[in-house]
Amino acid sequence: MNVSVVFALIAGIIIIGFAGEFFFKKTGIPIFIFLIFTGIVLGPILNFFPRESLIPELSIFAELTLFMVLFYGGLGLNFSSVVLNGGRALVQTVIYVGISIILIGLVGIFVLNWNLLSSFIFASIIGGETTAAVVVPLSKSMKLSEGTITFLTLESAVNSIFSIVLFFAFVGIYTDGKAGWLSIVGGIGLQFSIGIALGAILSLVWVFALYRFQKQRFTYVLTVGFVLTTYSLSTVLGGNGTLAVLVFGIILGNYHLLKRIFKGQTSMDPLLKQLEKFQGEISFFLESLFFVFLGLTFIINPSLIVSNLSIGILILSILLATRFTAVRVSTFKSELNKERRQIMLMCAMGLTPATLSVLAVSLQLPLSDTFLNIVTYVIILTNVVTTVGSILNKRKQTQEYKGIKQTENWIAPENHS
Amino acid sequence: MDASIVFAVVAGIIIIGFVGEFFFRKTSIPIFISLIITGIILGPVLNIFPRQSVIPVLAPVAELTLLLVLFSSGLSLKARVVIENGGRALVQAAIYIGLSSILIGSLGVFIMKWGVLPSFIFASMISGETTAALLVPLSKWMRISESVSSFLKIEAATNSILLVVLFFAFVQVYNSPGINLSTAFNGVASQFSVGIVVGAILSLTWVYTLYRFQKEKFTYILTLGLILITYAVATQLGGNGTLSVLVFGLVFGNYYLVNKLFRRQMNLDFLQNELGAFQQEISFLLTTLLFVFLGVAFVITPSHVVTNVSVALAILLILLTCRFVATRVSTFKSQLSTAKREILLMCAQGVTPATLAILAVSLQLPYADTFVNIVTYVIIMTNVITTAVAVASARKHKTEL
Numbered sequence: 017m018n019v020s021v022v023f024a025l026i027a028g029i030i031i032i033g034f035a036g037e038f039f040f041k042k043t044g045i046p047i048f049i050f051l052i053f054t055g056i057v058l059g060p061i062l063n064f065f066p067r068e069s070l071i072p073e074l075s076i077f078a079e080l081t082l083f084m085v086l087f088y089g090g091l092g093l094n095f096s097s098v099v100l101n102g103g104r105a106l107v108q109t110v111i112y113v114g115i116s117i118i119l120i121g122l123v124g125i126f127v128l129n130w131n132l133l134s135s136f137i138f139a140s141i142i143g144g145e146t147t148a149a150v151v152v153p154l155s156k157s158m159k160l161s162e163g164t165i166t167f168l169t170l171e172s173a174v175n176s177i178f179s180i181v182l183f184f185a186f187v188g189i190y191t192d193g194k195a196g197w198l199s200i201v202g203g204i205g206l207q208f209s210i211g212i213a214l215g216a217i218l219s220l221v222w223v224f225a226l227y228r229f230q231k232q233r234f235t236y237v238l239t240v241g242f243v244l245t246t247y248s249l250s251t252v253l254g255g256n257g258t259l260a261v262l263v264f265g266i267i268l269g270n271y272h273l274l275k276r277i278f279k280g281q282t283s284m285d286p287l288l289k290q291l292e293k294f295q296g297e298i299s300f301f302l303e304s305l306f307f308v309f310l311g312l313t314f315i316i317n318p319s320l321i322v323s324n325l326s327i328g329i330l331i332l333s334i335l336l337a338t339r340f341t342a343v344r345v346s347t348f349k350s351e352l353n354k355e356r357r358q359i360m361l362m363c364a365m366g367l368t369p370a371t372l373s374v375l376a377v378s379l380q381l382p383l384s385d386t387f388l389n390i391v392t393y394v395i396i397l398t399n400v401v402t403t404v405g406s407i408l409n410k411r412k413q414t415q416e417y418k419g420i421k422q423t424e425n426w427i428a429p430e431n432h433s
Numbered sequence: 434m435d436a437s438i439v440f441a442v443v444a445g446i447i448i449i450g451f452v453g454e455f456f457f458r459k460t461s462i463p464i465f466i467s468l469i470i471t472g473i474i475l476g477p478v479l480n481i482f483p484r485q486s487v488i489p490v491l492a493p494v495a496e497l498t499l500l501l502v503l504f505s506s507g508l509s510l511k512a513r514v515v516i517e518n519g520g521r522a523l524v525q526a527a528i529y530i531g532l533s534s535i536l537i538g539s540l541g542v543f544i545m546k547w548g549v550l551p552s553f554i555f556a557s558m559i560s561g562e563t564t565a566a567l568l569v570p571l572s573k574w575m576r577i578s579e580s581v582s583s584f585l586k587i588e589a590a591t592n593s594i595l596l597v598v599l600f601f602a603f604v605q606v607y608n609s610p611g612i613n614l615s616t617a618f619n620g621v622a623s624q625f626s627v628g629i630v631v632g633a634i635l636s637l638t639w640v641y642t643l644y645r646f647q648k649e650k651f652t653y654i655l656t657l658g659l660i661l662i663t664y665a666v667a668t669q670l671g672g673n674g675t676l677s678v679l680v681f682g683l684v685f686g687n688y689y690l691v692n693k694l695f696r697r698q699m700n701l702d703f704l705q706n707e708l709g710a711f712q713q714e715i716s717f718l719l720t721t722l723l724f725v726f727l728g729v730a731f732v733i734t735p736s737h738v739v740t741n742v743s744v745a746l747a748i749l750l751i752l753l754t755c756r757f758v759a760t761r762v763s764t765f766k767s768q769l770s771t772a773k774r775e776i777l778l779m780c781a782q783g784v785t786p787a788t789l790a791i792l793a794v795s796l797q798l799p800y801a802d803t804f805v806n807i808v809t810y811v812i813i814m815t816n817v818i819t820t821a822v823a824v825a826s827a828r829k830h831k832t833e834l
Contacts, residue, residue: 023661027662031655080440300654
C-alpha cells in the first residue's frame with residue numbers, strides 16, 4: 017500500500033482519537049468503540065486491509081500496546097494501594113475466569129451440543145478477560161478512585177495469564193491427550209513468579225541506572241528499551257512479560273520508597289513526571305491504533321449474524337452474572353464496594369480472545385471458525401457494555417455535581433439573609 | 434519471528450544507541466558507525482533480519498524519519514536569525530551542494546556509466562550534507578565559538594532541505610519517462626508549487642489548531658498526526674508531501690510572522706519547547722533504527738568492495754575540495770575565517786543521505802543497492818574525518834591550557 021495512504025490513515029486515527037478525548041469529556045462515551053467500528057469498516061466491510069496479511073504483525077503490535085499501556089498504568093499506581101488491592105484483584109480474577117469458563121463450557125456442551133473439549137477450549141478463549149487497553153485509560157478518564165484504578169489495572173494484567181495458560185492446557189489435552197491440573201497450576205505459578213521477580217529485579221536496576229543517567233539526553237527512549245528488555249527476558253525465561261512490565265512500572269513509579277531501603281538521595285520527580293507524560297502520549301497513540309486493529313481482526317458472516325449474535329448475548333449474560341458475583345466477593349468489606357457497579361461494567365475484552373481464536377484456527381481445532389465468529393460478537397458486546405458503564409458514570413457524576421451546586425445555591429442565599 | 438525476539442533486538446539497538454551517544458560525548462567518536470556495523474551484523478552477516486523482509490518496512494520508516502527531520506529543520510530555522518546571521522551559511526550550503534552535485538553527477542555519468550538521471554539522483558543523496566546531530570554537540574566539545582556553531586547549525590538545516598528537494602525533483606523526472614525535458618521540469622515545478630501552497634494553507638490552519646489545543650493532553654501526537662495529514666493531502670493532490678511538511682515546520686517555527694500577518698496574539702513558545710523535548714527523543718529512536726536499517730540494507734559483494742570503496746574515496750575527495758572552495762567564499766572577510774579549517778573538516782554526513790539511500794531501495798530505483806553501499810562508505814569516511822579533527826582540536830585545546 018502507498019506510504020501516503022498509510023500515513024493518511026494513521027493521521028485520521030490520531031485525529032479521531034484526539035477528538036474522542038473531547039467527546040468523552042462532554043458525553044462520557046469513550047472513543048474506543050468508534051475506533052473499533054472504524055476498524056470493522058476498513059477491514060471486514062471494505063477489505064482495505066485483508067485480515068490474513070495483518071495477523072502476524074498484529075500479534076506483535078498487540079503485545080507492544082498491552083505492555084506499554086500497562087507500563088503507563090503501573091507508573092501511576094501507588095504501591096500501598098497495590099499491596100492493599102492486589103489480593104482482591106487476584107480473587108476477582110480467579111472467580112471471574114474460573115466460574116465463567118465452567119459456565120460457558122457447560123453452555124457449549126448442553127446448549128450448543130459441542131463436545132467437552134471443544135466447549136472448554138472455547139470457554140478458555142472467552143472466559144473472564146478484560147483488556148488493559150480499555151481499562152487503564154478509561155478508569156483514569158472516568159476519574160475513579162485510586163483503589164479502583166489499581167484493582168482494575170491489576171485484574172486486566174493478570175486475567176490474560178489464566179486464559180492463555182488454560183487455553184494451552186486444553187489444547188494440550190486435545191492434541192496429546194494429557195495435561196494434568198498440576199501442570200496448569202504450575203504453569204500459572206511459573207508465569208507469575210518469574211514475571212514478578214524479573215520485573216522487580218530489573219526495575220531496581222533501572223531505578224539506579226536512571227538516577228545515574230538522569231542528566232543524559234534520551235532517557236525516555238532508553239527507559240522504553242529497558243521495558244522491552246524486561247518483557248523479552250521474562251518471556252524467554254518462562255515468565256509473563258506483561259506482568260513483569262507492570263511490576264517494572266509500579267516500582268519505577270514508586271521509586272521514592274527505595275530511599276528508605278537504600279538510604280540514597282534519589283530525587284527524580286521532574287524526570288519521572290516527564291517520562292510519564294511522554295509515556296502517556298505514546299500509550300494514547302498505540303491504543304488508538306490498537307482499537308482499529310482490533311476491528312480489523314473481526315469476521316462478520318452475514319448469514320450467521322442472528323445465531324452468532326444470540327450466542328454472543330447468552331455468553332455476555334453469563335459473563336456479567338459471573339462478574340457480578342466476582343465483584344461482590346472481591347470487594348466485600350472494602351472501599352472498592354462504593355464503585356462496584358463501575359467495576360462490574362468494566363468488562364471490555366480485547367485482543368487476547370481475538371488472538372487465541374485466530375490461534376485456534378491456525379491449529380485447525382474443531383469448530384474454530386465458529387469460535388472466531390462468536391468471539392467477534394462477544395468482544396463487541398462487552399465493549400458496548402463498558403461504554404454504557406462509562407455513560408452511566410458520567411451521568412452520575414453530572415447529577416452529583418448539580419446536586420452540590422444546588423445545595424450551594426440553597427445555602428448561599430440563606431447565609432446572605 | 435517471535436515477538437519477544439523482535440522486542441529484544443529493538444531494545445538492544447536502543448541500548449547500543451544510548452551507549453554510543455554516551456561514548457560520543459566522552460570521546461567524540463560518532464554513534465552512526467557503530468549502528469551501521471550493528472545493522473551489517475544483524476543483516477548481511479548473521480541474516481537475523483533478511484534484507485528482503487526488512488525492505489517493506491524501510492519506506493515508511495525512512496519517510497517518517499525524513500518528515501520529522503525536515504519538520505525539525507523548519508522549526509529551528511527562525512527567519513529573524515537566518516536573516517541576521519544566516520547569509521553566509523546559505524552561501525556555503527548553496528556552493529557546497531551545487532558544486533559537489535555537478536562533480537559527483539559527472540563522476541556517475543562519465544566514470545561509472547550510470548546514465549544521467551541515476552547519476553544525479555545519486556549525487557543528490559550524497560552531495561554536501563552535514564549532520565546537525567553530530568556537529569552541534571561536537572562544536573561544543575571542541576569549544577568552537579558561538580558564531581561558528583550557529584553558522585554550522587544553519588548550514589546543516591539548510592543543506593538537508595536543498596538535498597531533499599533536489600532528490601525528489603530528479604526522481605520525479607526519472608518517473609516521467611518519454612516526455613521532453615521542459616514537460617518534465619514543468620511537472621517538477623507544479624509538484625513543488627502544489628506542495629508549497631498546500632503546505633502553507635494547511636500550516637496556517639494547523640498553527641491555529643495547535644494554539645487552540647496547546648493546553649490539552651497528547652499535543653505531540655496531535656502534531657504528529659498533523660504532519661502526516663499534511664504529507665498525505667499534499668501527495669494526494671499531486672504535490673510534494675515532504676516539501677509541504679517542511680513548510681509546516683517553517684510556518685510553525687515562525688508563527689510570530691503569522692501573528693503579524695493576521696494581527697493575532699498567539700503564543701506558541703511553550704508548546705514549541707515541549708514538542709522539542711519529545712521530538713528529540715523520537716528522532717533519536719528513529720535515526721538509531723534508520724542507521725541500523727542502513728546496515729541491514731547493505732549488500733556484501735566481495736568482488737565489488739574495492740570498486741565501491743574507491744568510488745567512495747573519489748567522492749570524499751570531491752566533497753572536501755568543494756567544501757574547501759565553499760568555505761573560502763562563505764567566510765571571506767569575516768570573523769569566521771579564523772575557524773576555516775574546522776568548518777572545512779566538519780563534513781560528517783548522517784541522516785539525510787542514509788534516508789534517501791534507503792528510499793531509493795524502496796522506490797526500486799536503478800543501482801539502488803550500489804548507492805546504499807557507497808553512501809554507507811561515504812558516511813563512515815566523513816564521520817572518521819570529523820572525529821579525527823574533533824579529537825585533534827580537543828587535544829590542542831588541552832595542551833594550550
